[in-house]
Amino acid sequence: xxxxxxxxxxxxxxxxxxxxxxxxxxxxxxxxxxxxxxxxxxxxxxxxxxxxxxxxxxxxxxxxxxxxxxxxxxxxxxxxxxxxxxxxxxxxxxxxxxxxxxxxxxxxxxxxxxxx
Numbered sequence: 001x002x003x004x005x006x007x008x009x010x011x012x013x014x015x016x017x018x019x020x021x022x023x024x025x026x027x028x029x030x031x032x033x034x035x036x037x038x039x040x041x042x043x044x045x046x047x048x049x050x051x052x053x054x055x056x057x058x059x060x061x062x063x064x065x066x067x068x069x070x071x072x073x074x075x076x077x078x079x080x081x082x083x084x085x086x087x088x089x090x091x092x093x094x095x096x097x098x099x100x101x102x103x104x105x106x107x108x109x110x111x112x113x114x115x116x
Contacts, residue, residue, distance in 0.1 A: 009038035009067075019046055031056050035071025050074035 003010060012034040019027055024045035031049040044063055049056030050070045057074045065073070081087070 009040070010036060011040050012037040015048075016040075016042065019043065029056075029058055032070065035069065035074065037070050039065045039068055039070060041066055052076045 012032070015030070015032050015034055015037055018030050019042065024047070027046055029047045029049045031051070033051045035050060039061055041063075043061045044066065045061065047058055047060045048070060050059050050073065051057075052074045053076050059070065059073045083090075
């Protein structure tokens with residue numbers, strides 16, 4: 001559920017204070033823990049280090065991000081992969097086929113005579 005229109009969007013005042021009067025190149029990466037802060041047009045071009053619970057992930061704000069929250073661009077969970085034994089076998093076959101294709105591509109190039 002979104003915030004009431006009468007209240008307006010939540011923008012962290014400390015974060016705005018850090019970027020006011022500065023240019024994006026001058027500010028560097030601005031660290032923040034405020035994931036709920038809504039991106040405003042004043043923030044476009046700045047790079048924010050948004051905390052994901054473990055580290056600060058760099059987020060470069062563009063015009064398309066205005067209206068979204070900073071936390072949307074700093075994932076908190078790391079996806080490893082699906083699968084198990086069957087997935088490992090499929091990956092091994094794929095790797096073998098890539099190696100075979102690379103060797104096949106190398107073989108004609110090695111047998112070719114150099115141009116004079």
